[in-house]
Structure formats: structure tokens, C-alpha cells
Amino acid sequence: MLKTLDAVRDVSTQATRALAAIALSTLALAASSLPAFAAYPDKPIEVVVGYSAGGGTDVLARVVGKYLERELGEDASVVVKNQPGAGGQIGFTRVATAKADGYTLGTFNLPAAMAMTYDRKAAYDVDSFDYLANVVHDPNTLVVSKQSPYHTLDDLIEAARAEPGSLSAALSALGGNDHFSALLLAAATDTQFNLIPFNGASMARTALLGGHVAVGTMALSQTIGFDDELRVLAVLDDKRSPFAPDVPTAKEQGYAIEMGSYRGFVAPKGLPNEVKTRLRAAFAALADNTALRDELAAQGNALDIRVGDDYRALAKSQSETAKALWQQHPWK
Amino acid sequence: MYGNLIDALPAVLSLGNLAAVVIGVIAGICVGALPGLSATMAISVLIPFTFGMDPLVALGMMAGIYNGAMYGGSIPAVLLRIPGTPAAVATSFDGYPMAQQGRGGYALQVAVVSSAIGGIVSALVLMLLAPPLAKVTLLFGPTEIFWVAVFGMSAIVFLLGGDVLKGLISAAFGVFVSLVGADTITGAERYTFGHLELLDGINIVVLLVGLYALPPAIGLLEEVRDFDTQNTGRLNTISIWKAMPGMLKYWKTWVRSSVIGVFVGILPGAGGSMAAFLSYNEARRASKNPEEWGKGEPEGVAASETSNNADTAAALIPALTLGIPGTAVAAVMLGGLLIHGLQPGPMLFRDNPGIVFGFMWQFLFAAVLLIFLGGALATNSFAQVLRLPRPLLGAIIIALVFIGVYSINGRMFDVYLMLGFGLIGYFMDKLKFPLPPVVLGLILGGFAEQNLRLALRIGGGDWSILAASPTAKILIAMILLVVLAPLFSRWLRARKTHRANA
Numbered sequence: 001m002l003k004t005l006d007a008v009r010d011v012s013t014q015a016t017r018a019l020a021a022i023a024l025s026t027l028a029l030a031a032s033s034l035p036a037f038a039a040y041p042d043k044p045i046e047v048v049v050g051y052s053a054g055g056g057t058d059v060l061a062r063v064v065g066k067y068l069e070r071e072l073g074e075d076a077s078v079v080v081k082n083q084p085g086a087g088g089q090i091g092f093t094r095v096a097t098a099k100a101d102g103y104t105l106g107t108f109n110l111p112a113a114m115a116m117t118y119d120r121k122a123a124y125d126v127d128s129f130d131y132l133a134n135v136v137h138d139p140n141t142l143v144v145s146k147q148s149p150y151h152t153l154d155d156l157i158e159a160a161r162a163e164p165g166s167l168s169a170a171l172s173a174l175g176g177n178d179h180f181s182a183l184l185l186a187a188a189t190d191t192q193f194n195l196i197p198f199n200g201a202s203m204a205r206t207a208l209l210g211g212h213v214a215v216g217t218m219a220l221s222q223t224i225g226f227d228d229e230l231r232v233l234a235v236l237d238d239k240r241s242p243f244a245p246d247v248p249t250a251k252e253q254g255y256a257i258e259m260g261s262y263r264g265f266v267a268p269k270g271l272p273n274e275v276k277t278r279l280r281a282a283f284a285a286l287a288d289n290t291a292l293r294d295e296l297a298a299q300g301n302a303l304d305i306r307v308g309d310d311y312r313a314l315a316k317s318q319s320e321t322a323k324a325l326w327q328q329h330p331w332k
Numbered sequence: 333m334y335g336n337l338i339d340a341l342p343a344v345l346s347l348g349n350l351a352a353v354v355i356g357v358i359a360g361i362c363v364g365a366l367p368g369l370s371a372t373m374a375i376s377v378l379i380p381f382t383f384g385m386d387p388l389v390a391l392g393m394m395a396g397i398y399n400g401a402m403y404g405g406s407i408p409a410v411l412l413r414i415p416g417t418p419a420a421v422a423t424s425f426d427g428y429p430m431a432q433q434g435r436g437g438y439a440l441q442v443a444v445v446s447s448a449i450g451g452i453v454s455a456l457v458l459m460l461l462a463p464p465l466a467k468v469t470l471l472f473g474p475t476e477i478f479w480v481a482v483f484g485m486s487a488i489v490f491l492l493g494g495d496v497l498k499g500l501i502s503a504a505f506g507v508f509v510s511l512v513g514a515d516t517i518t519g520a521e522r523y524t525f526g527h528l529e530l531l532d533g534i535n536i537v538v539l540l541v542g543l544y545a546l547p548p549a550i551g552l553l554e555e556v557r558d559f560d561t562q563n564t565g566r567l568n569t570i571s572i573w574k575a576m577p578g579m580l581k582y583w584k585t586w587v588r589s590s591v592i593g594v595f596v597g598i599l600p601g602a603g604g605s606m607a608a609f610l611s612y613n614e615a616r617r618a619s620k621n622p623e624e625w626g627k628g629e630p631e632g633v634a635a636s637e638t639s640n641n642a643d644t645a646a647a648l649i650p651a652l653t654l655g656i657p658g659t660a661v662a663a664v665m666l667g668g669l670l671i672h673g674l675q676p677g678p679m680l681f682r683d684n685p686g687i688v689f690g691f692m693w694q695f696l697f698a699a700v701l702l703i704f705l706g707g708a709l710a711t712n713s714f715a716q717v718l719r720l721p722r723p724l725l726g727a728i729i730i731a732l733v734f735i736g737v738y739s740i741n742g743r744m745f746d747v748y749l750m751l752g753f754g755l756i757g758y759f760m761d762k763l764k765f766p767l768p769p770v771v772l773g774l775i776l777g778g779f780a781e782q783n784l785r786l787a788l789r790i791g792g793g794d795w796s797i798l799a800a801s802p803t804a805k806i807l808i809a810m811i812l813l814v815v816l817a818p819l820f821s822r823w824l825r826a827r828k829t830h831r832a833n834a
Contacts, residue, residue, distance in 0.1 A: 053376040054667020086531035212473030225677030298673030332519035
């Protein structure tokens with residue numbers, strides 16, 4: 001029964017697609033008098049990823065690229081180009097300084113990309129990009145090992161208050177959302193933690209599993225699959241995550257802390273308007289794409305499409321948060 | 333769990349999946365044998381294509397590449413003293429002298445058989461003991477890892493070579509290179525001179541290729557074209573099947589090095605090169621004639637090659653069960669899993685047993701295939717390379733290392749950096765500074781520093797944390813034993829001769 005329903009839905013989406021394609025081609029015909037936009041994209045679109053092939057952001061870019069190609073039409077081709085280095089900064093810089101013709105896009109990680117504009121010299125800032133769309137949101141958590149004596153957020157805070165700075169908190173790195181989560185937690189609860197920056201989220205998680213540190217602030221996706229080993233005390237978001245519906249938010253427990261990582265796509269500032277509209281429309285269409293949603297969910301990523309101005313506003317607010325934290329607690 | 337293992341077998345034995353492993357092993361031997369190209373690079377190139385592939389086909393190729401490359405690296409290490417991969421540095425210590433004595437063919441046969449044995453042991457351990465060994469991984473926090481690094485550094489003493497001062501300068505240079513980049517604890521930038529490209533530190537392949545591959549390649553260019561290529565191209569080998577029974581006498585080294593390789597594999601963040609150094613040193617220590625080592629002792633080749641292959645599947649234990657990308661290769665492989673919606677972690681074994689256990693079988697097949705593909709085919713064809721005119725060979729190597737180093741991060745900066753190291757390597761070679769301490773200093777220096785500082789940070793600056801856990805105490809005892817035992821036995825011997833004289 002379900003299968004038939006699916007089939008019916010498939011047929012109907014195909015029909016809509018076909019209609020959309022006809023509409024688009026009419027549009028394209030009408031627009032063919034405009035030479036710049038004539039046939040965007042008429043060559044491969046390069047997506048710069050500031051991390052190595054096989055990493056989380058790289059896999060995201062390749063998956064989204066596949067769906068984006070379908071939205072942009074028959075001949076569209078999206079090619080991932082890895083430019084790893086400096087925690088992603090080399091890639092962000094390359095996008096910011098690329099030609100704004102719609103053929104160079106980039107993945108964009110918040111708040112890390114913005115934190116880099118404060119804690120070091122960077123050749124870009126929040127205004128260097130045309131914001132296309134955020135695609136996934138991964139909230140941070142407060143998490144302990146299953147063997148830990150702390151069962152609730154209050155247990156943890158009580159212990160931290162009893163002896164400020166005695167509890168070690170594992171971070172994946174400095175200047176990222178893990179680090180900011182710990183800083184926000186300390187500020188909101190008026191306590192201190194001994195911050196331990198590891199070399200990546202998985203090393204932080206391993207230290208937590210082995211009991212070498214007391215608490216972690218890793219992103220929710222990093223805790224998935226470790227149900228028997230880890231106890232997530234709180235999700236740092238304004239609502240519970242569909243991936244962990246039983247875990248309360250920090251807000252529910254009386255602490256208004258929100259932090260997480262956002263991954264999306266940007267272009268260099270100054271895209272031609274038509275190209276920008278076209279790309280944003282393509283991303284907006286991904287919001288209802290259940291196949292994409294499922295594929296990302298299998299990788300632990302929650303789809304959270306925010307297009308254009310909404311995305312720019314998100315980047316601005318993340319930038320302000322990073323700036324404020326940098327000014328209060330400069331980490332280097 | 334073992335039922336799942338059997339259930340996974342039929343899918344692995346299908347023609348397509350077996351072919352994937354075969355192709356992977358051949359590709360791996362080739363990229364491993366070409367200086368500058370590595371398994372990490374080959375698997376990265378594969379990643380975009382894996383989208384359209386069946387998961388087991390993609391993973392089978394990866395398993396094959398990983399195993400093949402670990403052996404392939406020994407081919408140029410033996411024939412030209414250019415390690416094809418970082419893990420083959422220790423193979424060149426005895427492999428190259430053997431080649432110079434006209435026993436290069438035998439060295440390669442020892443290498444391929446040892447690689448296969450290490451790989452088979454490693455795959456079996458991954459299949460049968462992954463969950464319990466993951467618990468061992470968890471015992472190793474920053475403190476414990478620091479002590480393992482210190483243990484590894486005890487190997488430096490031998491690697492220093494004849495001139496201790498020059499050896500120490502080399503080691504210090506390696507440690508210095510490990511300092512470059514953003515300090516991971518404080519974020520402070522060290523010796524980056526404002527270059528973003530240096531912020532993540534210097535990739536070991538860039539250093540290795542610069543020091544090890546460029547100077548000999550230049551040396552090849554300097555050689556007058558000799559017309560006696562007929563003889564140099566002959567490795568004077570007997571068939572590998574006839575040579576194998578004679579190798580059985582290395583069984584102790586095989587066992588010891590397999591254990592070391594597996595152990596280093598399950599450590600978070602350590603890699604095949606550390607396994608090879610450690611096991612080479614341990615094998616030499618256990619040997620009856622340690623003074624022959626470094627002059628063409630086949631057992632040295634066996635030790636190094638067994639353990640760098642024993643590291644491969646074992647490195648996947650923390651990778652699959654805990655999601656730790658211990659090595660660059662494992663990191664890329666995790667990406668390959670992620671593409672197919674396979675999240676590493678304890679659930680992986682429960683949710684996708686068919687693929688996970690199939691992947692393990694593929695590691696086993698890849699290791700066995702090494703003997704056939706590596707021993708019978710690849711070794712002989714690569715030996716033909718030696719028959720090329722020397723200047724041509726040098727030019728090919730230089731072209732390859734340029735491509736390889738550029739492709740690590742897709743930028744020219746690394747190529748310039750490599751040329752700089754090449755210049756340093758050229759003069760080190762001429763002034764007789766030993767190269768291995770540089771590599772060891774880079775690998776272990778950074779490893780020791782980072783973990784020591786993490787440990788002290790966790791302990792709030794209190795040094796007693798370094799001896800707090802039982803695991804740490806055991807490691808300290810082992811280090812003391814290893815350092816003090818030779819001193820003690822020398823003292824005993826001195827006393828005996830003293831008595832005898834008196």
C-alpha cells in the first residue's frame with residue numbers, strides 16, 4: 001500500500017518536474033536575449049571545500065551538489081574542489097576572493113568561519129559573501145560518559161560550582177562551536193571549566209569515553225551511535241532534536257544556552273542578480289526534498305534550509321556571538 | 333557476532349567485490365611504489381566515484397589500496413633507498429644495503445611475505461577482537477599516549493648512526509619541523525610567518541619526499557648513463573614459493589612485529605611509520621647479532637614490513653568502533669563509509685553487519701592477495717624499473733613527487749616547501765647527517781608534545797598525573813626496563829671480565 005502511494009507521489013512529482021522544466025525552458029528562452037544569464041550554468045560550478053576529501057563537510061558538499069545539479073537542470077554539473085588548510089580558512093578566503101560569476105561557490109561553516117575573522121588575520125569578513133543557503137544545523141550538547149556520576153545538568157553544574165575549574169571539558173578545537181558552548185555554559189551558570197582542546201571531535205569523544213575528561217560539549221551528530229556509552233545531559237538548542245527526542249534542551253532546564261554548527265553554501269559578494277536568484281531558488285527547493293533529508297539524516301545531519309537574507313542574518317548574529325566571546329575570553 | 337562474520341562472506345565472494353579487492357591491491361602497490369603518491373591520495377581520488385558504487389565494491393578497493401600501498405612503499409625503499417611511503421623508512425635501513433649486495437630480490441620477497449603475514453594477522457584481529465580491543469584503546473588517554481611516544485623515542489639511540497652529535501642535530505631538526513603550525517592547545521602560531529598554509533603544520537609526506545626522494549633523484553641525474561643495465565636490472569631471485577620455506581626462521585620477528593603493529597594500530601593517532609620504527613628497534617634488540625643490522629639484515633626488512641601492514645586493519649578498530657580517524661588513510665575511509673550512510677561507532681556493527689564484516693573479510697583477502705600480486709607480478713615488473721637509464725629514472729621520480737606533493741592539498745606552496753627540504757636533504761646527504769632521526773623526530777616529537785601538554789592541562793598543571801593511571805605506571809616500568817636493561821647487562825659483563833682478569 002505504502003509502495004503504491006510512493007509510486008503515485010513519484011509520478012506526481014515527475015509531472016510537476018516536467019511542468020517545471022517546461023516553465024523553466026520557456027523562461028530560459030525568454031531570457032536568452034540577456035547574454036550574461038543566457039544559459040547559467042553553462043559550465044561546471046566549482047564548490048570549494050576548505051577541508052580534505054572524505055571529511056564531514058566534504059561529504060555534505062558532494063551529497064548536496066548531487067541534488068543541486070538536479071535542481072539547476074539537465075546539464076548542470078557541480079564539482080567539489082578541496083582546498084584544505086588552516087581549519088578551513090584557506091577555502092573561505094578562496095571563495096571570498098573568487099570571481100563572482102556563479103561558477104565558484106563554497107561551503108561555509110558557522111560560527112568557525114566568523115571566529116577566524118577575530119582571533120587571527122583574515123582576508124574576509126561577514127560582508128565578503130553573497131549568502132546562498134544554510135543546509136544543515138547540528139546543535140551542541142553537554143555530554144558525559146555513561147559511567148559518570150552526573151545524571152542531569154544540575155548534577156554537573158553543582159559539581160562545577162563546588163570546585164570551580166576542577167571539571168575538565170573536552171573540546172574538538174579552540175575557536176569553534178564546541179569551545180563557545182563551554183564558554184557560554186560557564187557564563188550562564190557562573191562556573192568555570194578546565195577547557196581541553198583536543199585535535200578534532202573524535203579525539204575529544206574518545207577521551208570522554210575513556211574517562212580521561214569529565215564532560216564534553218560536542219555536536220549532537222558526534223554522539224549518535226554511542227547510546228550505550230554516552231549520556232547526553234542537554235541539547236544546546238531552542239527545541240529538542242528529532243535525533244534525540246528524549247534529551248531535554250538546556251533551556252528547558254533553566255539555562256538559555258544555544259550553540260551549534262551550521263553548514264551552508266556561500267558565493268563571492270556581487271553575484272549577478274539572475275544567478276543569485278537562480279541559485280537561491282534551487283537551494284530553497286531542497287528544503288522539501290525528502291530524499292536529501294533522509295540521506296543527510298543517515299549521516300547524522302539535520303536539514304535546516306535557510307535561504308538568502310535569513311542566512312545572512314544568521315551569519316551576522318553568529319559573527320556577533322563570536323566577537324563578544326573573543327572580547328570577553330580571548331583564547332590566544 | 334561470529335555468525336554475522338560468516339553471513340557476510342557470500343557477498344564478499346561475488347565476482348564484482350573480489351575484483352574490486354584485486355584492482356585495489358594492484359593500484360595500492362603502484363601508488364605505494366611511486367614516491368610522493370600515497371594510499372591516502374589514492375583513496376581520496378576514489379571518494380567521488382564511490383557515490384555510484386555498491387558500498388562493498390568501494391570499501392574493497394580501499395582495503396586493497398591500503399594493504400597494497402603499505403607493501404608497495406618498500407619497493408623503492410629497497411631498490412633506491414627512497415621510501416615510497418612514510419611507513420617504509422625503516423624498511424630501507426636493511427633493504428637498501430641488501431640491494432647493494434645484490435640481494436634486492438630476496439629483500440623484496442621478504443618484504444612481501446612479511447607484509448602479507450602482518451596484514452593477515454591484522455585482519456584476523458579486526459574480525460575477532462575488535463570490540464575488546466576498542467576497550468584497550470580507551471585506556472590510552474593523553475598521558476598514556478605520551479609515554480608510548482617516549483618509548484618510541486628510545487629507538488632514536490640506534491638511528492643516530494655513527495656520529496652521535498650529527499644524529500642528535502638531525503633529530504632536533506625533526507622535532508623543530510613538528511613545532512611549525514598553530515599550537516593546538518593555545519592556538520598561538522609558531523613559525524608560520526603569516527602563511528595560512530603552515531597553520532596546520534607540515535605534512536610528513538612533504539618532508540619525507542624532500543629529504544628522501546629528491547637528493548637520490550638528483551644523484552641519479554648526476555650519474556653518467558651507464559650501459560651495463562643488463563646486470564643491474566637482474567634481481568637474481570628464485571621463485572617466491574621456493575624462497576618462502578627459508579624465511580620461516582623469521583617467525584619470531586613476524587609474531588613480535590605483528591603484535592607491535594596491531595598495538596600501535598589501536599592507539600588513537602599513531603600510524604604505520606611509528607609501528608615500523610618500534611618494531612624494527614625491538615627486533616634488533618632481540619637479535620643475536622645486532623651489529624649486523626643496518627648493513628643488510630633481512631630480519632630488519634621483515635620487522636618493518638610486518639608491522640606496517642599489521643597496523644592497517646588494526647587502525648580500523650578505533651576507526652570503526654569509536655570513529656577515531658587514527659591515520660590519514662583511516663580518516664578518508666571513514667568518509668567513504670559516511671557517503672553510504674554508515675556512521676562509525678558502536679552501532680555500526682549492529683546496524684550494518686553485512687557491510688562491516690564484509691569489509692573485514694576484504695582486508696583479509698587483500699592481505700593474502702599481496703603474496704600473489706605483490707610477490708609474483710609486481711616485484712618482478714618493478715625490478716625492471718632499475719633497467720631504465722639512470723637519468724631517465726631520476727627525471728621520472730622528480731615529476732612524480734611534484735604531482736604527489738601538489739595533490740596533497742592542491743597547492744604549489746607544498747611543492748616549494750618540498751624543494752626547500754630537498755635542498756636541506758641534499759646537503760645533509762653530502763655532510764653525512766642521518767635522515768631517519770628527522771622523520772622520527774617529526775612523528776614522535778609532535779605526538780609527545782601535544783599529548784604531554786593535554787595531560788598536564790587535564791591535570792591542572794600537576795606533573796603527578798603522568799604516573800597516575802595503572803596503564804601509565806606499566807608503560808613507565810617498561811621504558812625503565814628497556815633503557816636500564818642494557819646498562820645493567822653491560823655492568824654485569826664488565827664485572828665478570830674484571831673478575832676473570834683478577
